[in-house]
Amino acid sequence: MKGMRLERLADSDRDRALAVIEASLSPAGYAQVRAAMALNEHLGELIDDYRDTLTEFAYWFTVFGTPSGDSPWGWQLMGHHVDLHCVFVGGQVVLAPVFLGAEPTTGTGRFEGITAFGDETEVALAFRRTLDPDREGEFLMGSSLRAEDLPPELAGPWNGRHLAGAGSDNLVLPPEGIVAASLPADQRDGLVELIRVYLDRLPTPQAERTLALVREHFDETRFAWRGGHDDECAFYYRIHSPVLLVEYDNHPGVFLANPEPARFHVHTIVRAPNGNDYGRDLLAQHYRLHHGG
Known part of the structure; x- marks a missing residue:
């Protein structure tokens, strides 16, 4: 890396690097990144192994360009369960792609009180439980995440159900799931609340700008679910619009012992589809307008 x-x-230098990340995200977004980093060290202590990787600061930070209010620049943070790419172009911010995960999602001992992905899990479950059973054919891809119930390509321990993982930059996916615009108002509000969970990692102005774009495309935005929706079942879901792609997945143990997907191992992915991962589309607009290219 x-x-x-x-x-x-x-x-002091590490604090300066972290300050760049903190200033780029919302307080909630930064807290989530730091929780994932701390839980990475917690995992290392739980298994007493891989101490070169499973530590709080075993992450690589890179700055691209020169921080500026006018010229494009960006940064990335990469390591186990944390992979963020943030690009600034003028007054706009693109935080994509983002991969955040945790195994486990709740700390114990000296990590007591550190948790991750509570809202990504609970808000999603609350929304799923409002959906009409007679419309399951529109959004339910399968009722189980057990390996024996999945096609082989979705049963692996690394990517799991994810379609937009590593190597899938600017992925084009066929639409799958229930159309957001077809939902009654209360269910649309529930979907918006779930989308906000992911957008609220951004500073408020950028989060609101992106949410407005998602709303404009609600007739092309789809929600899909795989797995159960009781208090224990593992599950996967996807929100897919022309401007936002979100995936959440429960995984089996990689370092811990659970052989089947469980709630305490979570992977999440956020991308900007149709060409804007890494701010590519925004950068192209900038260079056309300001540099004639």
């Missing part, structure tokens, strides 16, 4: 490995920096 390229960049500065945070654990090799002096405390």
Whole structure:
């Protein structure tokens, strides 16, 4: 990997690097990133192994360009369960692609009180439970995440049900799931609440701007679900619009012992489809307008 490995920096330099990330995200977004990093060290202590990888600061931070209010620049943070790419173009921010995960999602011992993906899980379940059973044919891809109930390509321990993982930049996916615009008002509100969980990682102005774009495309926005929706079942869901792609998946243990997907191992992915991962489309507009290219 390229960049500065945070654990090799002096405390003051590491604080400066983290300050860039903190200033780029909302307080909730930054707290979630730091929780994933802390839980990574918690996992290392639980299994007492992989101590070169499973630590709080075993992450690589890279800056691209020169931070500026006018010229494009960006940063990335990469490591186990954390992979963020943030691009600034003028007054706009693109935070995509983003991969965040945790195994486990709740800390114990000296990590007591650290949790991750509570809203991504609970808000999704609350929304799923409002959907009409007689419309399951429109959104339910399958009722189980057990390997024996899945096609082989969705039963692997690494990507699981994810379609937009590593190597899928600017992925074009066929539409699948119930159309947001077809939902009654209360269910549309529930879907918006779930979308906000992911957009609220951004500063408020950018989150609201992106949400407005999603609303404009509600007739092309789809929601799909796989798995159960009781208090224990593992599940997967996808929100797919022309401007936002979200995936949430429960995984089996990689370092822990559970052989089947469980709620305490979560992977989430957020992308900007149709060409705007890494701000590619926004950067192209900038260079056409300001550099004639």
